[in-house]
Amino acid sequence: MALYTAHLPQWKKDEITTIKRLSSEYKLVGLVDMYGIPARQVQDIRRNLRGKAELIMTRNTLIEHAFGEIGGSITDLSSHLSGHSALIFTNENPFKLYSMLEKTKTKMAARPGETAPEDIVVSKGPTSFRPGPIVGELQQAGIPAAIEAGKVTIRETKTVVKAGQEINKKLADALAKLDIKPMDVGLILQAAFYEGSIYESDVLAIDETAFYNSIITAATHAFNLSVNAAYPTRDTASALLTKAVREARGVGVEAAVTSSDIIDAVLGKAQAQAMALQNVVG
Template identity: 65%
Template sequence: MVLYTHHLPQWKQDEVEQIKRLSGEYKLTGLVDLHGIPASQLQQMRRDLRGTAVIKMTRNTLIEHAFAQLGGDISKTSEYVDGQSAMIYTNENPFKLYKKLQETMTKMIAKPGDVAPEDVVVPKGPTAFPPGPIVGTLQQAGIPAAIEGGKVVIRETKTVAKAGDVISEKLADVLAKLDIKTIDVGLNLQVAYYEGTFFEPSTLAIDETEFMNKLTLAGKQAFNLSVNAAIPTKTTAEAIIGKAVREAKNLAVEAAIYEKDVIELIIGRAQRESVTVKALTE
């Protein structure tokens, strides 16, 4: 659906024009979700990204207006607008941007109704609480607690919520008391449009260690294939020649072909065989 801006107030038209201008100035145009980020942390994240990316906060409807006017493939960016979206612009490739945004993530205390992004584990050990009602509060939340040596102690490590579970009010209160921060807060990349292609988080979330291990394995397998199939390359030519020389020497020794380079090997083999035969006949 085409959206028109001639009826918009001037400040909104200016916002739309700025979104369009920035989309033309940077190689990457993306959307990030700001939901749940406190203002102080958002400001820190913007400082962390300074020199790398520009964040443009505006209304979702104005984002949609801007992309409708831009047209072409980039206009499909508006299909990803959801929640409290903001624009992000950078000249970095989307993989580097995604990694940088992950590095700006921080942990916060869960609120009632939050969804646990991963298992929530309360470790065993002493707490800072003196004996009191806190013991009952912990036990009601499923955390085995007792009083030992005048302190409240958690007797065993306990998983109090699984990834995807909704945090209850009771559990949120206990986690806050224990200062256990479980919720990831940061700029969640919704989509990135870069050089004519859309990149979603599922594509950008790469385990770099696993990726490098796979690259290393692929390199070794390609090297071995080149050597064993005798396909010479700049990297494998020396290894192929070395393999050929070893195989030629082995053949000469096995066939007792008396050549200058293998005569000592043939004599050595004959000597070892004679020693073996002598040992068997004694």
């Protein structure tokens, strides 16, 4: 049922109209999480997506209004709205869009209180710092630093925080000074509406290379099964005929059938057997 919007100010009505128009013009409507993305990076993302997708930032309530007025299955997309959602429109399929957005992500320095997306490792070796307070700052952050040959050096490779653990302020400051950027920042596809269905991010995060290799392996197994079972298809007919000819030839040679196609092999086998017998009796 369409939502009542007569009481809304004109600028809100205009935004709802824009959402409805774009939803009808594009095959896919998606929600992306904008949390923690600096304005400068948003501009970079827009530039990278130009010609492939359109990004619209607006209020969640207006998105709900627009989906309600459109009606149908797209209204289910509203349940995936969060505090920092934005809309993305494209004609690509959900898997392609997810892959595109992953490629727009960049590395950024960690901020205090953020969760490590993976184990953060500080590698052994010299740094560009001269001796000074930096040594104590690194040590307080749990990084084994010392002075060697007039420079600050990391004495051993160390995992300073495990995946899923919180990054405290001292460690965040130390990592920033070492130019270690562990955080992936970019648009996160929360859900997408495409051809009448909702696709959530967990089903879209696939390893394309591994998926491709799995298809190749499955096709190879299917081909071999078809050939071994003598099940003819367009793809296996040639291999089946070759296998049948080879096996028929083998049977003919073993049975000493004097066919013009295998007479040379039959005579060759007979000669080999005669020579073997001669060696035994001689």
